[in-house]
Amino acid sequence: MSVETRAGRSPAIPPGRGAEVRRRDRPAGGFELWSWLFMRVSGVALLGLAVGHVLIMHVLDEGVSRVNFEFVQLRWESPFWRTWDWALLVLALLHGINGLRVTVQDYVRWPGARFALNVLFALTGFLLFVLGTVIVFTFDPNAWPRTS
Amino acid sequence: MAKRRADVGTLYKGSPGQWSWLAHRITGLAVTLFLFAHVVDTAVVGWGPDAYNRVTEVYHNWVVRVLELGLVAAVLYHAINGTKIMVFDFWPSTARYMKPISAASTVLFLGSMVPITWIMGREILNLALGWDL
DSSP states (O other), X not given: OOOXXXXXXXXXXXXXXXXXXXXXXXXXXXHHHHHHHHHHHHHHHHHHHHHHHHIIIIISTTGGGGOSHHHHHHHTTSHHHHHHHHHHHHHHHHHXXXXXXXXXXXXXXXXXXXXXXXXXXXXXXXXXXXXXXXXXXXXXXXXXXXXX | OOOOHHHHOOOOOOOHHHHHHHHHHHHHHHHHHHHHHHHHHHHGGGGOHHHHHHHHHHHTSHHHHHHHHHHHXXXXXXXXXXXXXXXXXXXXXXXXXXXXXXXXXXXHHHHHHHHHHHHHHHHHHHHHHOXXX
């Protein structure tokens, strides 16, 4: 399936330097335009949420060496980190699964296989969303003994 | 008259945009697949310290640490290249500076990977070889 783009009726870049550069394709409308916009809006949010998460958890201050149960117990006492982690869960899943959908659209031609893969990814994403949401909101740091 | 290079023929090397498109897709797929596993391993925290600490032990292994460095690189590349894409999409006139902007984003990615590789690589060497860097 080719996605209709507005490139055909987009204004030409004025002649001069770089006149050969065509405007990048953007979907003309409907679901694909919303998907295009969502990838960019969630992308901006993930610049802070995902890059921040990766730097804090994996690079700075000993990285994952310090991550264990006690670490999560302390971290999730703060509503700030719970909110951060939940927002990251939701946006990363939606952004990633929409990315899978776009990729499937590029490589899988048979409509049945395409549909099956998209259903599989959407279902996986939904189950992970439920699992992650339940854990982020119901984890009780005080339900477990403190090691220190 | 000297022959132009195009007459002699060169190896097709693609355009920078083609390679960044491919890298964007590969890093996106890699991060998404890791995300699936990561939601599950984090959820184990709900089953208490014994279960969760058994899981995080896996991340303390040095081979997994090498993969982790790759994950950080993938997230960072995807973030920086994604920002580059948005610049071209929302400010189309910047497309005439596509080459320098692409070069700048590559330099930014490689430049930020230098200290990160040092910080994470040091831990990997310490774990793998018993060093104390």
